[in-house]
Amino acid sequence: MDRARQVALQYREALWRIDHEACAVIDTAAVLAGESWVINEWAVEDEHDYVSVDRAAVLVGRSTRWVYSWAARNDEAVRRRPTLVRLGSVRAAAAHARARRRSASA
Secondary structure, three states: OHHHHHHHHHHHHHHHHHOHHHHHHHHHHHHHOOOHHHOOOOOOOOOOOEEEHHHHHHHHOOOHHHHHHHHHHOHHHEEOOOOEEEHHHHHHHHHHHHHHHHHHHO
């Protein structure tokens, strides 16, 4: 699922560069179908900010399940009640996981 979302976002970025209008039409259809994650959002958070698990998942391109699993192993970057995670730490972990996956498939 994470890989599929990442691929979809890359296709969307390519379409946006080529045809803004077509991309906007597809974005609208995706949002109406309940898939609002396809729309790029400008991140206003920085690496030191604590964000919700849902927001972290969107910003790093991983599932909320992956972020919760990561948070369970990384108490130093997590605040509880509600669960908030340090964005920079989650980004670093997601980048590391992608690099490991690439090197394993090479």
